[in-house]
Amino acid sequence: MHTINPFPGEGPVSGNECGLNPIVDFLLQEKLLAPKQVEYATRVRTKLETPRPLLEVLKELKLIADDQIKKAVKDSRISMCIGNILVELGYIKPDDLQRALDIQAADNNSRKIGEILLEHRLIDEQVLIEVLSLQMGFPEVEPEFTEIDQALFAKAPAKWYESHDVIPIQKQADGVLIAFVDPLDGKDLEAVKQIFGDKFVPAIARRNAIKRAVGMCQSGDLKKDLAASDENSIIRLADEILLAAVERDTSDIHLEPLKNNMRVRFRQDGVLIHFQDFPAEIMPALTNRIKVLCEVDITEKRRHQGGRFCFDYPGGQIDLRVSFYVTVHGEKIVMRLLNRKGVLLDIDDISLSRRIRERFKEDALYVPSGVIIITGPTGSGKTTTVYGCINHINNPQTSIITAEEPVEYVIDGIAQCSINPKINLTFEETLRHIVRQDPDVIVIGEIRDKFSAEVAVQAALTGHKVLTTFHTEDSIGGIVRLLNMDIEAFLISSTVVSILAQRLLRKICPHCVKDYKPTPADLQRIGFSPNDIPGAQFRKGQGCARCQYTGYRGRVGVFELLVLDEQVRDAIIEQKTSQDIRRISIESTGLVTLLEDGLVKAAAGLTTIDEVLRSLPRLQKPRPLPELQRLLEG
Ligand SMILES: [Zn+2]
Structure with missing residues (x-):
């Protein structure tokens, strides 16, 4: 055996059976x-x-x-x-x-x-x-329960899987594909040979992924003779699904009864991804388990229900808001994971471009009174931004009070109220009391009717700073909707300070990213000519095990900031059309549209042109890239 010390003078490493190199x-x-x-x-x-x-x-x-x-x-x-x-x-x-x-x-x-x-x-x-x-050239795999050949899996006894970090996946032309935590481990290799023969293809997978897949296959075993009565296996299955969702940083879990099976899907980075399928017979027992966790009526199967529970797992706990919805095939369950870790960000960390961030702070957040509206559709990250704002302005000299439905993250030092209509703690009731609490900053979870809009405007008129969200396509849409709610134009123009519209786009997976040259047709679709994009670096993800072959991982915020100036206020009072208000905002306030901000982020290789086209409103032709970069980054 050759013993060539890789670090001469540091002494040999002893105690293991193979050489130093x-x-x-x-x-x-x-x-x-x-x-x-x-x-x-x-x-x-x-x-x-x-x-x-x-x-x-x-x-x-x-x-x-x-x-x-x-x-x-x-x-x-x-x-x-x-x-x-x-x-x-x-x-x-x-x-x-x-x-x-x-x-x-x-x-x-x-x-x-x-x-x-x-x-x-x-x-x-x-x-x-x-x-x-x-x-070393071992392929990386993500062992999925549905891809695992159950007959192969059954070749080894249950105990065997406890002592080996291995799972067989399926037969291939060149042998059985087997996922290892360490495909060089002598003991595991030997054990695999004994059970699956000499002809196998070693691959590598994360330890947790293998453990979870083994757990799923074993609860799969149990479910054949199910055993809807086998409470322990159902509890374990529910835990496995929840844990997998937490690990993948899922925002929602969908458990769907279909005609012949139960489908489990996870929403990750805003997109539903198929997780696994299970036999249909398992759904009633699983539904009961989740109802027990939520403490809702388990005998009620013909009406929609809602509940919440807290899931404890090694390494943390998470709150889930659950909805049971009656369908023709039974109850469909959707669970939203509420306080996911790492979601409470500062306003500096939500990927606002430098100049937009500075303007938003100086001309909106730091202004002593007035209404600041964050707008966008469901799942656009509004709540994260609102919490980022609260977090940024939270200090011992400021009294911050909220009315939320529900409170999603608890922040130390502020008074948060979770609306609960079940006990008559309604939005209306709460907003009536909120101003009597001597607040500096009032956070209204969402403006959803004339009443809440009026409360926001009145509070701003009496010197409060109001932070709230709204459900509109873009920033100008926010103004138009307030006008349509019969709020006086002069009240809007004198109280609304700024509107920040936003979306979340999927970020390109850093593990499989490749440069990409858009075709003339691509450019035409986004409204650019080849001369508009000097220096652009477009990219795409090729798809790999770590992004579940989607090419995307994580998300990036895209924003449109409207800070109302004299011209925009006049346009509102004169009740100009939304096109006119938009044009004036772009010309006089330096507004960069959602589409434009998205394109700048795509040209920087953060997201793809496809994502921009899929998610952002295309109301007008974008300006050339250098001009936008100047407006955003300065
Ligand atoms: Zn990838």
């Missing part, structure tokens, strides 16, 4: 490298100023290519120590590996090195997956 050793053994070449690379390496892993040096000297390494490792299905590979590739320090080995020894070698490295945060799981997939 497992990949190099393996390549020597496979005769893909000659000992002479390795010696040469080692000499070159000692002359380097900053120490570099030997394998890197070999690659740089063109003695071995990435593809050769990948193919050799993948085809051989040999076992190697992931710890030493990570050191060899320069991802962890020899000291860190030694620490993990010590922990392993103290545990009587009951746990794997990869597991210990992850648990002690010596390496990030994503990095580990990247090393194994990109550097």
